Amino acid sequence: MRMRRAWEGDLPRMNEIDRLCYPQEKALPGGMFLFHLRHARILVAEGEAVVGFIIGYTKGRTGAIKILDIDPGHQRRGIGRRLMGAMEDELSAMGALRIYLEAAQENCAALSLYHQGGYSEGQLLIDFYGRGRDAWRLWKDLNRASGPDAR
Numbered sequence: 212m213r214m215r216r217a218w219e220g221d222l223p224r225m226n227e228i229d230r231l232c233y234p235q236e237k238a239l240p241g242g243m244f245l246f247h248l249r250h251a252r253i254l255v256a257e258g259e260a261v262v263g264f265i266i267g268y269t270k271g272r273t274g275a276i277k278i279l280d281i282d283p284g285h286q287r288r289g290i291g292r293r294l295m296g297a298m299e300d301e302l303s304a305m306g307a308l309r310i311y312l313e314a315a316q317e318n319c320a321a322l323s324l325y326h327q328g329g330y331s332e333g334q335l336l337i338d339f340y341g342r343g344r345d346a347w348r349l350w351k352d353l354n355r356a357s358g359p360d361a362r
């Protein structure tokens with residue numbers, strides 16, 4: 212499994228993975244991933260095919276991770292953790308000193324992954340994912356995480 216930067220040819224597969232991860236939700240607008248490809252950083256995890264991706268960007272010294280999706284058929288094999296690590300390295304190289312991300316309050320899998328990676332709850336964002344669907348914004352200070360036990 213390798214982690215690499217995405218290109219336009221990956222976009223249909225990214226859309227497919229997103230729909231597999233969120234079958235009950237409305238599909239994201241077609242141009243959304245193209246927008247991120249042009250204005251953010253996208254990394255994909257690829258074995259025989261692309262099985263997951265992560266989207267992040269920086270604003271000043273702050274990095275943000277916006278989307279992390281792993282094909283349900285490939286979850287729980289450490290791919291999410293590896294993509295998180297690869298994106299943290301990218302954002303750090305782009306100047307980020309801290310990173311934030313959001314996760315639905317009931318998304319135990321994501322919250323557990325983020326806690327394990329050194330993220331802590333900051334703000335509770337009411338109705339962030341729609342009415343009655345609150346989210347945690349979690350933060351990680353990259354400086355504090357740079358010791359030998361960081362990840």
Ligand SMILES: CC(C)(COP(=O)(O)OP(=O)(O)OC[C@H]1O[C@@H](n2cnc3c(N)ncnc32)[C@H](O)[C@@H]1OP(=O)(O)O)[C@@H](O)C(=O)NCCC(=O)NCCS
Nearest residue numbers: 232279280281286287288289290291292314320321323324
């Ligand atoms: C959340 C998600 C990205 C995790 O990716 P993954 O590749 O399956 O995760 P990993 O195998 O790297 O797991 C790393 C850690 O995360 C936690 N974790 C992952 N899946 C979990 C699950 N189903 N239940 C509980 N903890 C889970 C565990 O702590 C795990 O460590 P462990 O296996 O040593 O116990 C994946 O489940 C996913 O894509 N879900 C749908 C989309 C989504 O919710 N994205 C995040 C939005 S904020």
